[in-house]
Amino acid sequence: MAALAFSTAHFGSKPTPLVWKQPPLSRAFSVSLRRRERAAEQLPRRLVVVGMDAKPTVLVAEKLGDAGIKLLKDFATVDCAYNLSQEELRAKIAACDALIVRSATKVGREVFESSGGRLKVVGRAGVGIDNVDLGAATEHGCLVVNAPTANTVAAAEHGIALLAAMARNVAQADASIKAGKWERNKYVGVSLVGKTLAVMGFGKVGSEVARRAKGLGMQVIAHDPYASADRARAMGVELVSFEEAISAPDFISLHMPLTPTTSKMLNDDTFAKMKRGVRIVNVARGGVIDEDALVKALDSGIVAQAALDVFTKEPPPADSKLAKHEKVTATPHLGASTMEAQEGVAIEIAEAVVGALKGELASTAVNAPMVPAEVLSELKPYVVLAEKLGRLAVQLVSGGSGVKSVKVTYASARGPDDLDTRLLRAMITKGIIEPISSIFINLVNADFTAKQRGLRITEERTQADSSSENALESIQVQIADVHSKFASAILGSGEIRVQGRVKDGVPHLTKVGSFDVDVSLEGNIILCRQVDQPGMIGRVGNILGEENVNVSFMSVGRLAPRKVAIMAIGVDDHPSTQALKRIGQVPAIEEFVFLEL
Numbered sequence: 389m390a391a392l393a394f395s396t397a398h399f400g401s402k403p404t405p406l407v408w409k410q411p412p413l414s415r416a417f418s419v420s421l422r423r424r425e426r427a428a429e430q431l432p433r434r435l436v437v438v439g440m441d442a443k444p445t446v447l448v449a450e451k452l453g454d455a456g457i458k459l460l461k462d463f464a465t466v467d468c469a470y471n472l473s474q475e476e477l478r479a480k481i482a483a484c485d486a487l488i489v490r491s492a493t494k495v496g497r498e499v500f501e502s503s504g505g506r507l508k509v510v511g512r513a514g515v516g517i518d519n520v521d522l523g524a525a526t527e528h529g530c531l532v533v534n535a536p537t538a539n540t541v542a543a544a545e546h547g548i549a550l551l552a553a554m555a556r557n558v559a560q561a562d563a564s565i566k567a568g569k570w571e572r573n574k575y576v577g578v579s580l581v582g583k584t585l586a587v588m589g590f591g592k593v594g595s596e597v598a599r600r601a602k603g604l605g606m607q608v609i610a611h612d613p614y615a616s617a618d619r620a621r622a623m624g625v626e627l628v629s630f631e632e633a634i635s636a637p638d639f640i641s642l643h644m645p646l647t648p649t650t651s652k653m654l655n656d657d658t659f660a661k662m663k664r665g666v667r668i669v670n671v672a673r674g675g676v677i678d679e680d681a682l683v684k685a686l687d688s689g690i691v692a693q694a695a696l697d698v699f700t701k702e703p704p705p706a707d708s709k710l711a712k713h714e715k716v717t718a719t720p721h722l723g724a725s726t727m728e729a730q731e732g733v734a735i736e737i738a739e740a741v742v743g744a745l746k747g748e749l750a751s752t753a754v755n756a757p758m759v760p761a762e763v764l765s766e767l768k769p770y771v772v773l774a775e776k777l778g779r780l781a782v783q784l785v786s787g788g789s790g791v792k793s794v795k796v797t798y799a800s801a802r803g804p805d806d807l808d809t810r811l812l813r814a815m816i817t818k819g820i821i822e823p824i825s826s827i828f829i830n831l832v833n834a835d836f837t838a839k840q841r842g843l844r845i846t847e848e849r850t851q852a853d854s855s856s857e858n859a860l861e862s863i864q865v866q867i868a869d870v871h872s873k874f875a876s877a878i879l880g881s882g883e884i885r886v887q888g889r890v891k892d893g894v895p896h897l898t899k900v901g902s903f904d905v906d907v908s909l910e911g912n913i914i915l916c917r918q919v920d921q922p923g924m925i926g927r928v929g930n931i932l933g934e935e936n937v938n939v940s941f942m943s944v945g946r947l948a949p950r951k952v953a954i955m956a957i958g959v960d961d962h963p964s965t966q967a968l969k970r971i972g973q974v975p976a977i978e979e980f981v982f983l984e985l
């Protein structure tokens with residue numbers, strides 16, 4: 389089947405849509421057996437594009453745990469090249485199918501542009517993906533996966549370590565003692581018990597910090613616009629407004645991602661609203677704090693102390709006032725750096741990258757819709773159908789007509805909310821765009837590419853017979869406002885229409901324009917409009933036989949006997965120009981078209 393979700397297996401070359409091809413068979417009688425074999429072949433077992441001619445290459449650009457490297461090596465050629473400059477990274481990337489980074493490598497638009505379309509997966513060995521340009525990745529059809537769970541506890545433990553170390557001046561006192569001093573009065577700390585801690589960002593790390601802080605006897609409040617109040621309550625944490633979270637606490641711990649909304653969330657204005665003497669921990673991202681404002685707040689005493697694992701620029705400049713501030717306890721982005729977390733992250737990211745390279749849908753995809761496994765297995769046969777209908781429909785458009793408006797109608801017995809069509813829509817988009825462009829479409833970039841090309845795809849549902857156990861009865865694709873090279877494909881209302889369904893696991897074309905047909909969507913198809921009369925199947929079949937073209941299927945659809953009929957012929961091969969010319973010369977044939985699937 390054609391490239392599916394992340395279609396990644398054309399290693400080393402520009403991906404081309406793959407059509408499953410049966411080697412020419414000598415005779416037609418084994419059709420039903422062949423159909424079953426083909427059905428088995430065509431079902432996307434792992435959403436893989438076959439036809440891989442070499443092992444994929446994975447560039448590991450930052451230190452990754454051994455277990456992850458081993459997993460990668462079992463599947464791919466692994467190039468571990470650390471501390472690359474941006475120029476070196478861009479030079480290497482065109483030879484890579486996947487790239488794995490941590491937080492230190494900026495994967496910007498230029499990296500995707502330099503990859504020449506080969507880079508199919510970026511694996512972020514950690515949580516924060518603020519160093520990866522997700523928009524550019526999506527535009528280039530490159531999947532981004534992260535490792536969201538393996539370093540949660542490590543980051544939370546580091547947050548608590550910084551909280552306690554800051555409150556008791558551990559780092560400063562240690563430096564003092566190493567400098568030969570003994571300053572017991574200077575380093576009197578503050579207690580944690582009974583104090584209020586505001587956790588900003590009540591996600592995985594934030595909630596683990598909250599749990600641990602409660603164990604230390606702190607009152608914990610949290611601010612997170614997207615968190616569940618029930619989950620917080622169950623942990624004995626009260627969700628509060630942003631205003632309350634910055635004005636009420638003695639300690640603030642930051643755990644939100646760096647996004648345009650959270651950038652410089654703590655700034656002059658917010659520091660001004662804080663309780664005098666507040667202490668701040670940041671193991672999230674440096675960019676969520678306006679660092680100049682923090683220096684001022686530390687100098688003025690609004691903020692008594694800060695403990696920072698992260699900085700806007702890493703490493704911070706040698707003369708950074710913030711990193712050097714005596715009230716600041718700093719670590720060099722160590723939140724995820726435990727032996728355990730690094731092994732866990734390495735395995736988590738290696739599995740995600742290998743899975744994505746195999747074409748599997750990744751559960752940790754950051755820039756693609758996640759389609760649950762059960763939905764996926766149910767939709768598999770329709771995925772092939774969807775792409776082929778798109779491919780057929782666009783080939784029926786005559787040259788010069790721009791495809792702008794496509795309507796897809798799904799007939800299903802399911803309830804309106806019980807059918808996730810994103811994958812099908814992506815495949816129809818793929819079928820429509822790929823034959824007429826050099827763009828490679830997958831689940832990551834389908835919607836983006838359609839939008840960019842001004843292609844509007846609307847989806848509709850119609851209710852199918854409720855006794856059906858199938859997820860879908862049929863898919864219909866209509867293209868509006870175009871001319872067709874096969875007039876019979878046009879409805880009275882002016883749209884090109886093709887419709888299909890899945891029979892015994894095999895996609896079939898069941899309607900062209902107003903005509904019912906029934907031809908399996910394997911190999912290629914010839915559509916002929918003819919005056920319905922005896923002997924037509926034989927005549928066209930003979931021509932194809934004489935021209936050594938193997939016919940896999942034939943069906944005739946007509947509106948009334950002896951009137952106009954559509955003959956749909958499935959052929960395994962690409963008929964020669966001579967064969968097509970001879971078909972066109974059959975007097976009863978009024979128009980015909982050859983369609984490649």
Ligand SMILES: NC(=O)c1ccc[n+]([C@@H]2O[C@H](COP(=O)([O-])OP(=O)(O)OC[C@H]3O[C@@H](n4cnc5c(N)ncnc54)[C@H](O)[C@@H]3O)[C@@H](O)[C@H]2O)c1
Pocket residue numbers: 515516517536539540543588589590591592593594611612613614615643644645646649650671672673697698721722723724725
């Ligand atoms: N220092 C480190 O080594 C280290 C390690 C792990 C994670 N991190 C950072 O911590 C962040 C959080 O990690 P996580 O695993 O808990 O992620 P997460 O996605 O589980 O949690 C993030 C939470 O922030 C919330 N949030 C989003 N916008 C917000 C806003 N404007 N105000 C308040 N809350 C907001 C989200 O709703 C979510 O609940 C990561 O994005 C990463 O940047 C750093």
Ligand SMILES: O=C(O)[C@H](O)COP(=O)(O)O
Pocket residue numbers: 490491492513514515516517539721723724725
């Ligand atoms: O977002 C993360 O997972 C942490 O910041 C860890 O980053 P690192 O992989 O660079 O240690």
